[in-house]
Amino acid sequence: MGNKVDAVVYLVDAADKERFAESKKELDGLLSDDSLANVPFLVLGNKIDIPIAASEEELRYYLGLSNFTTGKGNVNLSDSNVRPLEVFMCSIVRKMGYGEGFKWMSQYIK
Numbered sequence: 001m002g003n004k005v006d007a008v009v010y011l012v013d014a015a016d017k018e019r020f021a022e023s024k025k026e027l028d029g030l031l032s033d034d035s036l037a038n039v040p041f042l043v044l045g046n047k048i049d050i051p052i053a054a055s056e057e058e059l060r061y062y063l064g065l066s067n068f069t070t071g072k073g074n075v076n077l078s079d080s081n082v083r084p085l086e087v088f089m090c091s092i093v094r095k096m097g098y099g100e101g102f103k104w105m106s107q108y109i110k
């Protein structure tokens with residue numbers, strides 16, 4: 001019973017700074033959802049081909065994730081109670097960046 005969610009991919013428009021607050025609210029809701037506890041979260045900051053797009057650091061800041069990302073590369077979190085969460089910047093139209101994100105995420109999907 002109950003649909004099991006393996007991971008969450010949260011796509012944010014990094015070029016739409018006016019909506020970061022709205023994005024944060026939505027993300028906070030998902031992060032505090034009991035049914036998603038311990039589910040890995042991949043946050044993708046999209047549209048980095050647009051010059052005004054936020055940097056990764058800015059996006060982390062505006063989404064309130066500065067102290068919550070768990071590290072890129074291979075980070076073993078299986079003995080901890082820490083939920084895998086990372087931010088990767090990407091441009092979907094340019095086919096850039098999200099591959100690394102999905103690769104990162106795949107290590108946490110059993």
Ligand SMILES: Nc1nc2c(ncn2[C@@H]2O[C@H](COP(=O)(O)OP(=O)(O)OP(=O)(O)O)[C@@H](O)[C@H]2O)c(=O)[nH]1
Pocket residue numbers: 013046047048049050090091092093094
């Ligand atoms: N420049 C650029 N445009 C993109 C990229 N990815 C998607 N788009 C464009 O963004 C448009 C749709 O995306 P959004 O407007 O963000 O759509 P949405 O998230 O469904 O709608 P909102 O909820 O209104 O933000 C399309 O025209 C896409 O081609 C990208 O990486 N770079």
